[in-house]
Amino acid sequence: MSGSGRNESGRVEAFSDGVFAIAITLLILEIKVPEVQGHESLWHALGHQWPSYAAYVVSFLVIGIMWVNHHQVFSYVVRVDRTLMFLNLVLLLVVAAVPWPTAMLAAYLREPGTSHVAAAVYSIVMVAMALSFQALWWHLTRTGHLFDDLVDNAAARRTRARFALGSLAYPAAVGLSFVSAPLTLAAHGVIAVYYGFNQVPVPTRERADGDGDGDETDTGTL
Amino acid sequence: MSGSGRNESGRVEAFSDGVFAIAITLLILEIKVPEVQGHESLWHALGHQWPSYAAYVVSFLVIGIMWVNHHQVFSYVVRVDRTLMFLNLVLLLVVAAVPWPTAMLAAYLREPGTSHVAAAVYSIVMVAMALSFQALWWHLTRTGHLFDDLVDNAAARRTRARFALGSLAYPAAVGLSFVSAPLTLAAHGVIAVYYGFNQVPVPTRERADGDGDGDETDTGTL
Amino acid sequence: MSGSGRNESGRVEAFSDGVFAIAITLLILEIKVPEVQGHESLWHALGHQWPSYAAYVVSFLVIGIMWVNHHQVFSYVVRVDRTLMFLNLVLLLVVAAVPWPTAMLAAYLREPGTSHVAAAVYSIVMVAMALSFQALWWHLTRTGHLFDDLVDNAAARRTRARFALGSLAYPAAVGLSFVSAPLTLAAHGVIAVYYGFNQVPVPTRERADGDGDGDETDTGTL
């Protein structure tokens, strides 16, 4: 399949997009139709379900913004090797798993002891997601040749530290789980929105830049 | 990702299409296989399920026609910024949630008191959908530069009022919920079909129109 | 959106493909993990589930081959109007519903009286699918201008009768339901495979055929 580079990454992207879109839409299955018993009003039963709504919104944002980042990175990838394919599959494995910790956190958010465990598991899944995305980014910047020529690979490699630093928010959330589960859920929502608007940019050169000045790197963000 | 404008919006569209297609297909999970007990006939049990069929058909049309409108608008979008990305994600969050109020309305459509609450929640989700679609439209017409050059942006901005006016049908449906839940469901079906055939058109200029007469705006509809 | 004809139908196709792919994959949710009680062996419990496997295979073929036909027809469509959009939405509404009668037929296939009702409902859904596909075909051949110029519209219109005749197999299956439910399921499998290999072809002209002889129609099949 040499020679059809862009096409290669396009197919991986399309498949990944499918998994992202399905995982994000399956989240709704976690919210059940409340069963109203006796004289209880449906409004009351619905209000009682607030952890499910909160968990739905936060996980939707988490997956949605991970998709934005995934696409941002893959828009600069023109070749795929087997390692990239495998690392991407691992990332998708974690993304597709998100509906499960979401349902669990919603179910136990108000239970005194259990809520901490559920929040920790939720946060651990987020750590796994951040780690697998980092692994993908390291592989891309290490090999270099998978990127579009537009990408300033040396500068891209220098972003790794900032990338890794940003991901420290997730282990911190694991710690926060043992303080308060609702706070942990809120924190994940904030982290998602923050990274949605403050992505580490992929450094690019201007195409057909004749002067060869390596310092002139532009940054392409979504 | 500068320079590949059309591609940008194409990727957002493809992801959105995925979410629309999955949400619309998950609606069927709401219709259960009826359990026949004793001498009850299956025909009778199936007839008893009519609220599920009605809710399925209406929500299918609602999501389907929202998809048509989403596509109509995005066919004129050639650039995406982060705010558009975020507003689109919020719209998808509401669209993906539709199977839940659908199942709830079907479950409670014949219960005297509860049906009103279920119909109100269903209508509120529709209000949220209309509002997030409006927010997206306002952002596009306010910034302007995300549109294809073909779009007459001044005229597009003038459609906002008609757009907003049209959305008043949804808050009205919230009020109707407290009169009759089945009527509310029927109203949503009618609104969906009405907007399917009477969309607010996106005003366009003819391409390469030399006379520069701003009044000559054409309207492109699906 | 005038001028970008092919693109228009491409977007409708992509959305439709999504619904077909999801509906066909959701079929598996109908097959439950058997619960083994006491000394019952899992082999025995699995064998007892044969109606579920049979219903899965038949419905998979039915949706799969309907997708092939849908694609066959849309490969000649270059423009979409609102009626086509609406008729396509109705077809998708029926396709997305298939997992429900499939689960019902599997659940009741061995119950003496109920099996006939379940098989009749299954067959009625198939009738609805055939009718909505026919409506789409009639609209395309009636308007004509939505087709690629390649299509010989007069000849295409003449296929309607054969098309309609072929669909008579479905009402016949409704009748068969009251004789035997397993036989009805088998019949739907046979009909699907038969139509998979014997599609009514879309008559086409050779492109840039100078002699203008209308009789020389070629048939393009998938």
Next chain:
Amino acid sequence: MSGSGRNESGRVEAFSDGVFAIAITLLILEIKVPEVQGHESLWHALGHQWPSYAAYVVSFLVIGIMWVNHHQVFSYVVRVDRTLMFLNLVLLLVVAAVPWPTAMLAAYLREPGTSHVAAAVYSIVMVAMALSFQALWWHLTRTGHLFDDLVDNAAARRTRARFALGSLAYPAAVGLSFVSAPLTLAAHGVIAVYYGFNQVPVPTRERADGDGDGDETDTGTL
């Protein structure tokens, strides 16, 4: 649809990708939120669920790597005939079924007698998947004309034996099922990763190779 060869296979690929993406994402529905009773801790209940996690990971890799192989093969296919369409549908039927044996194996992995049956059924589904992929490959190499001209068809035909030999791992796994179910699951994970990194390559010629020397076949791998 003659003349638009590449497009044809593109549509089959897109539909197949959809089914692969949905089947892989539905796997998560198998992992339930554990119900904690009395003083049992959630950690303990989660630990008790390890068969579900193991089955999720293995089946995710199996489907993911089957997708890679499917894409690898289809990237050389430029024409589709009805037999290919049908064989591909059969392959998808098996792929879409994977969530079911996965849930069953997870449910029974620790039950002394039943685990063997569950592992055997899981392995039999894998045999069916390997066989249907082989049937597709045989049809492609037998007909030849469905391939891109780039493919060295004589050499491709010679890969059949290696292809078939590789698939013997699956029947072996059926045998292993009666020794140990957890070992069988692990074996399927190993087989998937092994084939992910050691695919049988599709032999290709260099394009526009003037010397006509048939021996000079290149191998294109993903």
